[in-house]
Amino acid sequence: xxxxxxxxxxxxTPGECIKVKGKIEAxxxxxxVNVGKDSYTLMLHFNPxxxxxxxxxxxxxxxxxxxxxxxxxxxxxxxxxxxDKIEMCISFDETEATVKLPEAEFKFPxxxxxxxxxxxxxxxxxxxxxxxxx
Ligand SMILES: CCCO[C@@H]1O[C@H](CO)[C@@H](O[C@@H]2O[C@H](CO)[C@H](O)[C@H](OCc3cn(Cc4ccccc4)nn3)[C@H]2O)[C@H](O)[C@H]1NC(C)=O
Numbered sequence: 001x002x003x004x005x006x007x008x009x010x011x012x013t014p015g016e017c018i019k020v021k022g023k024i025e026a027x028x029x030x031x032x033v034n035v036g037k038d039s040y041t042l043m044l045h046f047n048p049x050x051x052x053x054x055x056x057x058x059x060x061x062x063x064x065x066x067x068x069x070x071x072x073x074x075x076x077x078x079x080x081x082x083x084d085k086i087e088m089c090i091s092f093d094e095t096e097a098t099v100k101l102p103e104a105e106f107k108f109p110x111x112x113x114x115x116x117x118x119x120x121x122x123x124x125x126x127x128x129x130x131x132x133x134x
Contacts, residue, residue, distance in 0.1 A: 004123040012117035019132040028125035079104040
């Protein structure tokens with residue numbers, strides 16, 4: 001299965017926004033947006049699941065430190081539908097990461113105390129249209 005979009009060598013600092021714009025596949029099972037240092041060390045794995053890993057319409061968030069997943073955080077809200085065109089803004093500060101959507105916002109602790117985001121990956125059933133840094 002081909003890898004999704006991967007962006008490295010970033011230098012995103014607190015308060016800045018990573019805007020990810022794209023379309024959820026019509027038959028999506030799930031997708032993930034990962035930000036952090038690299039694929040082994042993630043500040044945030046933001047993983048909306050339509051129907052995968054035993055989850056239905058659930059957002060699973062987690063961190064990863066040196067290749068080891070942390071404790072999962074399942075969100076109550078699920079503002080996604082298969083086939084949706086969406087735009088999300090990912091930002092962070094010393095205490096938490098934020099994923100802001102037009103009608104929902106999700107927070108996740110900055111467990112690793114990361115001071116910059118160097119890595120962005122978008123995986124799964126999501127077609128990236130554009131990435132913008134502001
Ligand atoms: C109850 C005992 C077993 O627990 C299950 O353990 C699974 C394996 O660790 C957990 O699934 C993993 O959860 C991680 C977050 O905590 C990640 O989501 C793991 O997936 C990583 C990954 C991304 N991708 C690319 C991708 C992403 C989205 C859609 C399609 C491909 N491929 N593998 C995913 O495999 C899964 O969330 C967990 N379920 C629960 C309820 O804890």
